[in-house]
Amino acid sequence: MDQNSVQTEADNQQPITYDKDGRPIVTEPTPPAQSDTTQPTPQAVYLSRAVEPAEPKISPEVKAKHEESLRRYPSLNLSEAEYVVSAVRRHPIGLVLPLGVTIFLIAFVASLMINYPLIVNAIGMVDPPSLDAVLFIGSLLILLFLIGGYIAYWVYTSNKFFLTNESVVQEIQTSLFSRHEQTVSLTNIEDASFLQQGFLQSLLDYGSIRLSTEGDETTYRFSYVAHPKREIAILNNAVEAFKNGRPVVDESDN
16 A cells, blocks of 8 residues: 555544543544535426417307307307206296286276266266367377386396306396396305295295305395296206216206
């Protein structure tokens, strides 16, 4: 062993303990110092994405249902893959009162017009209005009552409730010039129930349905619904299927 090797080995040895004369008793080689290694330079990786995301594929069956829903319900604003599962109908019982009042008023005025000469003679009216004037005023009143009855019918039937494969849409018409629309995603519906009160509602099978949403605790109601129990069953099945990622069954196919 040459002198340099001996010197290097001696430098690598470190005394552990010494005797009384100062001589080392046990030695252990000192591990060589690790040389600094150069860290690799990090590399930047750039990812790019398409400017326009890929459009979801729509099956021909869904597309056909979507186009059919647009044709039947042109007032609805449906997405590309959305179609109507059920259009909830209002029971005609809600028209009994407004149309009944309209018919009664028209019949009353017509009766007065027909029996005007008899009424004048019976009460002994002095210088009564002419028959032509009475017929003109009576005809005008009948026309106004007919217009009022039609407006009541139009407002009632303009209130609509639609269940689609993605949401619930309610079109609300409160008067001739007051209209608004409510749309609730099936994801946000927490509870759906129906209510029937009294013998008449149970006998004629109509009532109201109620929806409550998550978060803001908003409640939506739709009254005079025909077959409310059946409609709520359809709605609950649609909500469950949508939340679990299953296709919503179109009730028109059954």
